[in-house]
Amino acid sequence: MSDFDYDFFVIGCGSGGVRAARIAANHGARVAVCEERYLGGTCVNVGCIPKKLLVYASHFHDDFEDASGFGWTVGKSSFDWSRLIANKNQEIQRLNGVYKRLLDNAGAELILGRGVLVDDHSVEIEGKRYTAERILVATGGWPSVPEFPGCEHVITSNEAFYLEHTPTRAIVVGGGYIAVEFAGIFHSLGVDVIQLYRGSLFLRGFDDDVRQHVADEYAAKGIDLRFNTEVTRIDKDGDSYAVTLNDGSEVDVDLVMYATGRRPLTAGLGLDKAGVDLDDKGAIKVDDNWQTSVPHIYAIGDVIDRIQLTPVALNEGHILADFLFGEPARDMSYENVPSAVFSQPPIGSVGLAEGQAREKYGDVHIYKSSFNALKNTLSGRNEKTFMKLIVDPASDRVVGIHMVGPEAGEIIQGFAVAMKAGATKSHFDTTIGIHPTSAEEFVTMRERH
Ligand code: NDP
Numbered sequence: 524m525s526d527f528d529y530d531f532f533v534i535g536c537g538s539g540g541v542r543a544a545r546i547a548a549n550h551g552a553r554v555a556v557c558e559e560r561y562l563g564g565t566c567v568n569v570g571c572i573p574k575k576l577l578v579y580a581s582h583f584h585d586d587f588e589d590a591s592g593f594g595w596t597v598g599k600s601s602f603d604w605s606r607l608i609a610n611k612n613q614e615i616q617r618l619n620g621v622y623k624r625l626l627d628n629a630g631a632e633l634i635l636g637r638g639v640l641v642d643d644h645s646v647e648i649e650g651k652r653y654t655a656e657r658i659l660v661a662t663g664g665w666p667s668v669p670e671f672p673g674c675e676h677v678i679t680s681n682e683a684f685y686l687e688h689t690p691t692r693a694i695v696v697g698g699g700y701i702a703v704e705f706a707g708i709f710h711s712l713g714v715d716v717i718q719l720y721r722g723s724l725f726l727r728g729f730d731d732d733v734r735q736h737v738a739d740e741y742a743a744k745g746i747d748l749r750f751n752t753e754v755t756r757i758d759k760d761g762d763s764y765a766v767t768l769n770d771g772s773e774v775d776v777d778l779v780m781y782a783t784g785r786r787p788l789t790a791g792l793g794l795d796k797a798g799v800d801l802d803d804k805g806a807i808k809v810d811d812n813w814q815t816s817v818p819h820i821y822a823i824g825d826v827i828d829r830i831q832l833t834p835v836a837l838n839e840g841h842i843l844a845d846f847l848f849g850e851p852a853r854d855m856s857y858e859n860v861p862s863a864v865f866s867q868p869p870i871g872s873v874g875l876a877e878g879q880a881r882e883k884y885g886d887v888h889i890y891k892s893s894f895n896a897l898k899n900t901l902s903g904r905n906e907k908t909f910m911k912l913i914v915d916p917a918s919d920r921v922v923g924i925h926m927v928g929p930e931a932g933e934i935i936q937g938f939a940v941a942m943k944a945g946a947t948k949s950h951f952d953t954t955i956g957i958h959p960t961s962a963e964e965f966v967t968m969r970e971r972h
Contacts, residue, residue, distance in 0.1 A: 525656045529555045531847070532646050532655035533631075534638040534792070537564020539824035539836030540661030541622055546844035548629040555655070557648050559637035562622040564663050565825070566833040568615055569681045574704060576611050577684075578865045581711035585867075589902035602712060604689045611684070640793035643817050647793075657819045657847060660799070660807060661840065662792065664785035664825035673757030676764055677779045680705065689714055690778035694766055696754060698725030700864050701782035703737065707867035710746050717747040717774065724750060726864070730876035730925045732891060736909040737866055737927055743905070744867075754779070787826045804828055813843050821847075830860055861939035863932030868906060871935030873942055874923035880913045884922065888914040888948070890968040896928060896961050910964050912951070919947035924965070934962045 529552075533544045536558030544556040561568045580602075587597045626633050636648040645654050666679035678686075680701050691714065695706045698720035706718040718725070718741070725748075726734040742748050753769045763777045787806040794801065800808045800816040806828035813821045821843060824836035838855055845852045861873035874880075880887045891911040899906060908928030915922050924938045941950070956963030 527644065527654045527656045529553045529632075529653065529655040531555075531657050531659065531844075532638075532653060533557070533659045533661060534640075534646060535564065535661035535663060535824070535826075536562050536622065536626075536633070537661060537663045537824060537836065538566050538833045539663075539840040540564070540659065541625060541840075542837045543659055543661065543823065543840030543844045544631040545625055545629040546841050547848045548626075548631040550844065550848035552844075552848045554629075554631040555634055555653060556626060556631055557634040557636060557638035557646065559635075562619045562633075563615075567618045567622065569684050571833055572618065573611050573615060573684050574680075574708075575865060576614065577607070577708045578704070578867070580607050581708045581867070584711045584713070585904070589898070589904055592901040592903050604712070605687070608685065639791065640797040640799075640820075643797040643820060657821065658797075659840075659843070660789075660792065660794070660815075660820065660822040660826055661824045661836070662788040662826050664831065665788050666781070667784050667786040668781045669783060671754065671756060673759075673764075674781075676757045676759055677781045679781055683780055686778075690776070691715060692763075692776040693717070693778040693780060694719060694754075694774065694776050695780045695782065696720075697782035697784070698722060698727065698750075699782060699784065702780075703741075703864055703866045705780060705782060706741065706746055707865075710741075710744060711867060714778075715747075717749060717776070719752045719754065719768070720748075720750050721753050722750065726870075728876070729864075729870065729872060730911060730913075730923065731878065732909065732911055733870055733872065733876075733925050733927055736893070736907070737864075737868075737870060740868060740906060740927070741866075785825065785831060787828070789826060802828055812846065813839060830857060832860065832862060835860060859939065859942055861935050863935065865932070866927075868908070868928050869931045871926045871931030871933075872924070873935055873939040874921070875913060876923060876925075877911075877913055880915070880922050884915045884917070886916060887922070888916050889972045890914070890948075890970065891972050892964050892968055894961075894964065897959050898929075908961050908964075910961075910968070912948070912965065912968060914948045919949055921946050921948055921951060926965075928961055930961075934965075937962075938965060 531547045531552045531554045533540045533556040544554050548554040638646045638648050641647045693714050695702050695718045706716050710716045724734050756767045758765045766774045798817050802808050807822040809827050823839035825831045842855050864870040893907045893909045896908045911925040913923030951966050954966040956966050
């Protein structure tokens, strides 16, 4: 046994940190994990989980409308934001407890408080020093808001989850996952939403057809999309805000939410004292084994500059702990990571966008379909489902699968396995569909575009 207090000290109790601590402890390592804020990190407290609960809540608006075509008369409905938030908070508290039990059951010691590196083997928490043979930094990220006159008036997703009431009129700034998801949530809960994006079409990085489809659906729903638009200043005006835009116009709203990316949480962690190098974006630099510039200090999750997704952090933590304390079981692959944007309708996507595929393979075959889902026939909802397959003709491999429509995340998860297994277009063509579903369209698309 080493002279250190622990074999493995994890800073940060989010998805990645908890997974690494738990697996390391299961392998018999003496593990401590510290947390200054909340157990479960961003995903559980101010990210994926509460976001999806709000998406469910906001969907009832459409569901009540759709019910009528199926013969239902729904009584007068009303919505109570504070009840939703109280119930959501209760569920998060339960999950905080689950995370604590996971660590306890694995035998990892949880130390509450802010952990700061004082040298490359020591972490100090509230005046007490702990030594460890290996240290893992898994401190995650934090919303980042640009500096401009009046920026102190804006909220981020962190605060959006704890608003006392919904605004009447809101501006959501940004064109990534969070902005698109919150614009959809607020709109469906009855807020007048203006979504501003600095570029010509939001959701940069996604397939262009997907981006356009979501933009068309959002505009059709009544979300006021303003592209090539930026905020230049915000002035408080009583209970509302006067927001000046780059075209000189002014809009009055009662909430401005910024979702303009997240930065790695590294400030004040003592990384410089330990000799850990950062890149020019402030993320911790790591190699293929998540080793930092100090070989026995590791970093995973949103604090490194890879993919900011919970399942990615979970895999990184698991594989690292196996690698350090158990049997190295599998490699981490950052290729073909599926993801969903819980917009309304949602996006599910895996593999390359058409532009990326053309860059990589030159000529590619495109199959796409836009159709009215069966449910919309009786509900009368005017919302199209969009699907797209991108195929490398040389190998017949499907290299991109994209969908916008109900349950896109659920559907794409399964297709992601097929893609990982190297599925070809002829595998898709020889797979029998499940009828009547939307997903069957992926195995019946025959006409090239
Ligand atoms: P993203 O990086 O996805 O998007 C940031 C958006 O803000 C982009 O549209 C970007 O524009 C814009 N932006 C950046 N800086 C500025 C600026 N100074 N002024 C105006 N606009 C700006 O970040 P998010 O905050 O939406 O989410 C962070 C990450 O969290 C995501 O990348 C994702 O990995 C993860 N996440 C995943 C979810 C999921 O899986 N469903 C849900 C929520 C978050 P441009 O495109 O021009 O750079």
